[in-house]
Amino acid sequence: MPKVKNVIVAxxxxxxxxxxxxxxxxxxxxxxxxxxxGKVYAGFHGIEGVxxxxxxxxxxxxxxxxxxxxxxxxxxxIGTCRYKLKESQKEDFNRVIDxxxxxxxxxxxxxxxxxxxxxxxxxxxxAHEHGLDLIATGVPKTIDNDVGxxxxxxxxxxxxxxxxxxxxxxxxxxxxxxxxxxxxxxxVLVMQAMGRKIGFIPAAARLGDPNREMPLLIFMRESALSLxxxxxxxxxxxxxxxxxxxxxxxxxxxxxxxxRKDSFGHTMFSASETTVEQIVVNYLNSVGLAARGAARxxxxxxxxxxxxxxxxxxxxxxAYHVGRKAALIAAEEGSGYMATxxxxxxxxxxxxxxxxxxxxxxxxERAFPKKWIxxxxxxxxxxxxxxxxxxxxxxxxxxxxxxxxxxxxxxxxIFAEQKLPAYTPQAYRK
Numbered sequence: 001m002p003k004v005k006n007v008i009v010a011x012x013x014x015x016x017x018x019x020x021x022x023x024x025x026x027x028x029x030x031x032x033x034x035x036x037x038g039k040v041y042a043g044f045h046g047i048e049g050v051x052x053x054x055x056x057x058x059x060x061x062x063x064x065x066x067x068x069x070x071x072x073x074x075x076x077x078i079g080t081c082r083y084k085l086k087e088s089q090k091e092d093f094n095r096v097i098d099x100x101x102x103x104x105x106x107x108x109x110x111x112x113x114x115x116x117x118x119x120x121x122x123x124x125x126x127a128h129e130h131g132l133d134l135i136a137t138g139v140p141k142t143i144d145n146d147v148g149x150x151x152x153x154x155x156x157x158x159x160x161x162x163x164x165x166x167x168x169x170x171x172x173x174x175x176x177x178x179x180x181x182x183x184x185x186x187x188v189l190v191m192q193a194m195g196r197k198i199g200f201i202p203a204a205a206r207l208g209d210p211n212r213e214m215p216l217l218i219f220m221r222e223s224a225l226s227l228x229x230x231x232x233x234x235x236x237x238x239x240x241x242x243x244x245x246x247x248x249x250x251x252x253x254x255x256x257x258x259x260r261k262d263s264f265g266h267t268m269f270s271a272s273e274t275t276v277e278q279i280v281v282n283y284l285n286s287v288g289l290a291a292r293g294a295a296r297x298x299x300x301x302x303x304x305x306x307x308x309x310x311x312x313x314x315x316x317x318x319a320y321h322v323g324r325k326a327a328l329i330a331a332e333e334g335s336g337y338m339a340t341x342x343x344x345x346x347x348x349x350x351x352x353x354x355x356x357x358x359x360x361x362x363x364x365e366r367a368f369p370k371k372w373i374x375x376x377x378x379x380x381x382x383x384x385x386x387x388x389x390x391x392x393x394x395x396x397x398x399x400x401x402x403x404x405x406x407x408x409x410x411x412x413x414i415f416a417e418q419k420l421p422a423y424t425p426q427a428y429r430k
Contacts, residue, residue: 004036005106005133008050009058010043012112012119013082014302015075016143016160017311018319019111020409023078024069025323026109026139027058036331037107041416046081047110047119051092051425053099055416068409070316071399074306077409080112085119089426096123097130102419107135107330111323113142113158117338118362124335137330138338138358139323143305145200146366154356154364156343159322162315162391164304165204168193168247169392171310172208172216175245175298183243188234188284188295190246192277194304197221197251199368200388201304203380205247207392210385215241217378221251222368225377227283233378235290242291246280254279275299308406314393318351325353349390 009026011019023042030037042056043049049056056078058066069077085092100108110120117138124136140147145161148154172191179189193202199220209216215237219230237244254276277297284295318341326339337355344350372384400407 003106004034004038006038006104007040007107007109008043008055008100008103008105009040009078009109009111010046010050011075011078011080011141012046012110012116013080013141014143014305015073015080016141016305017073017163017308018159018315019075019141020069020072020077021316021319022111022139022141022159022323022326024066025320025325026111026327027066029324029327030107031059033327033331037327038104039416041103041105042078044415045079046083047085047096048081048083048425049079050099051083051095051423053102053416053418053420053423055099055103056411057414057416058411060414061411065409065411068400068407070320071308071311071397071406072408073308073311077411083425083427084115085122086427092426093122093126095423097127097132098420100127100134101132103416106133107137109137109139109326109330111139111141113140113144114147114361114363114365116141117147117358117364120338121336121358121362124358135330135335136358137326137335138361139326140338140340141319143201144195144198146198147361148364148366150367150369152343154361155340156351157341157391159315159319159341160305161200162312162318162393163310164194164201165207165388166312166315166392167304167307167310168201168204169207171300172205172214172245172247176209176214176216179243179245183293185293186296187238187243187291187293188246188289189244190248190277190281190284190295190297192248192250192275192297192299195221195249195251198366199223199249199373202247202249203368203372203384204388204392206380206385207388210389212379214245215243216245216247218380219246219248219252219378220368220373221249221253222370222373223252223377227254227280230280231284231287234284238290248276248280250276252276252280254283308397308399311397312391312393313395313397314391316397321353325355329355
């Protein structure tokens with residue numbers, strides 16, 4: 001019988017409404033397989049916590065707090081980070097191995113997107129080179145739905161996307177009521193959706209109006225239209241309906257926005273000097289509208305990825321099961337895989353949970369299928385609606401309330417005893 005080894009689970013990148021349910025899936029499956037898994041630690045704030053030897057003891061937490069992870073959004077439970085382990089940072093990689101060896105860790109689960117899968121793959125490779133018997137497994141997460149391939153053979157969709165899609169499906173309905181009522185003074189409402197390079201999130205606004213009854217225009221980055229063409233489309237809609245709802249991707253090309261980048265090299269639109277929405281609103285008002293009144297704007301922020309009441313119950317369930325599958329893969333299949341969600345063929349929505357090699361999915365980047373962009377370039381096709389509709393679910397999540405406010409998971413600050421000298425991650429040294 002193989003020796004029981006301890007576990008480190010960590011998260012990386014932007015969080016999602018359902019990321020903690022994947023964490024719960026990993027933890028609970030590990031608890032159910034004591035013949036494989038020992039203590040379960042969390043890297044506090046992702047790989048940074050591993051580097052600093054800040055390991056939160058999840059095995060010491062109350063089962064009811066682990067259970068509350070189901071409806072605890074974002075990453076407040078164990079934290080996340082945007083720290084990238086680069087090839088040149090040999091000391092960082094060696095430190096990760098030292099920490100794992102010091103705490104008898106034989107399993108590493110990393111919850112995240114394509115960069116995180118690359119990190120998990122690198123850690124697994126390095127552990128093997130150092131003679132450390134380590135099984136590394138990826139757990140997919142990203143609201144952008146950009147992990148995998150355009151053929152959807154590696155993964156059909158990532159946990160997190162269904163909830164953000166539901167957020168936009170429901171919010172476009174609210175925005176339509178606002179715009180319909182105030183259109184004599186404010187005929188155009190511009191709303192900026194997350195999505196740096198890919199249009200899955202703005203496209204989801206169509207799910208709130210699948211029969212195309214609203215005066216809705218969707219400008220994804222892939223639309224590849226100029227500001228002049230955008231204004232023409234808006235004014236055409238105004239001439240036809242007297243008002244217009246404009247959903248625009250934060251990555252839509254409007255020129256310089258004074259962008260800031262994170263350590264992964266990704267643009268942080270919400271931290272940049274201006275917004276795409278503001279530039280579009282200003283431009284529309286400067287060139288003039290084909291209706292009385294002015295364009296106004298709305299920029300939802302990180303609430304798109306941390307609003308639990310808008311979370312999809314389908315997304316919550318799938319996030320949990322893919323976490324459990326990851327632990328099962330680690331126990332039965334060995335190292336070097338990511339747990340995945342694959343859609344079964346047929347008219348009834350069903351999925352199965354499987355595995356794909358980390359080296360295949362690491363740093364993969366899915367594009368929004370061109371065939372799902374309508375010929376007008378400002379809408380999506382019915383095929384996209386059929387793909388995305390099942391992901392948003394048909395019910396509200398049941399979030400526990402205490403004294404009228406949400407009851408989220410709260411862990412005791414119980415950490416593993418540090419056994420190594422203090423360490424500053426390489427990227428933070430001056």
